[in-house]
Structure formats: structure tokens, C-alpha cells
Amino acid sequence: MSLHHLTFLIILLFITLNLSANSPEAKELFNKAECMSCHESIDFSHKKDKVNSFKKLHTSVEACVINNEVEWFDDETLDVTEYLNKKYYFFKSKE
Numbered sequence: 001m002s003l004h005h006l007t008f009l010i011i012l013l014f015i016t017l018n019l020s021a022n023s024p025e026a027k028e029l030f031n032k033a034e035c036m037s038c039h040e041s042i043d044f045s046h047k048k049d050k051v052n053s054f055k056k057l058h059t060s061v062e063a064c065v066i067n068n069e070v071e072w073f074d075d076e077t078l079d080v081t082e083y084l085n086k087k088y089y090f091f092k093s094k095e
């Protein structure tokens with residue numbers, strides 16, 4: 001393999017990794033809203049009995065957003081739900 005090919009492959013790899021990463025905006029939203037002032041990461045991993053679907057996760061996030069007067073648009077709440085799902089919950093279906 002020539003050096004050119006290798007460079008091309010490495011660039012391609014970086015592009016792919018970048019596209020599949022969590023949305024940086026969602027992470028920023030989450031950090032700025034100080035959700036972790038009440039929560040610890042363990043909250044999001046150990047209570048699968050209650051929040052056992054993406055839909056319920058979305059409802060929980062919405063409830064906390066409303067209760068804490070966090071000013072997110074619906075799509076931002078959804079983005080953060082997806083962020084939490086990728087990081088902690090791993091629900092495959094969006095039901």
C-alpha cells in the first residue's frame with residue numbers, strides 16, 4: 001500500500017468516527033443545564049425497571065426539563081434523550 005492510500009484511509013477513518021460520535025450539541029446542552037447537580041451517572045444505569053424504554057426515557061427527560069425550568073426546544077430534549085440513550089441506556093428501538 002502506498003503512503004497516499006494510507007493517508008486517504010486515515011482521513012476516511014476520522015470522518016467516519018466523527019459522524020458516528022455523540023452529537024456534541026446534546027452533550028453541551030446536558031452539561032449546561034446542570035442535570036448532574038441532582039443526578040449521578042449511576043441514576044441513569046441502575047433503574048432499568050422504571051425507565052425501560054426509549055419513550056419512558058424521553059418522558060423522564062421532559063419531566064426534568066419542565067420541573068427545572070430548563071429552556072430546551074422539543075428537538076433539543078430529544079437530542080439529549082438520544083445522548084443519554086447512547087451513553088447509558090442503550091435502547092435499540094425508539095418506541
Ligand code: HEC
Nearest residue numbers: 033034035037038043044047050051060061064065068070
Ligand atoms: C432538582 C433535581 C433534578 C434536576 C436538576 C434534574 N433532575 Fe432528573 N430526576 C430528578 C428526580 C427526583 C427524578 C426521579 C428519580 C426517580 O423517580 O427514581 C429524576 C429522574 C430523571 C430521569 C429518569 C432516571 C431513571 O432512569 O430512572 C432522567 C433520564 C432524568 N431525570 C434526566 C434529567 C435531565 C436530562 C436533567 C437536566 C435537564 C435533569 N434530569 C435534571 C431530579 C432532578
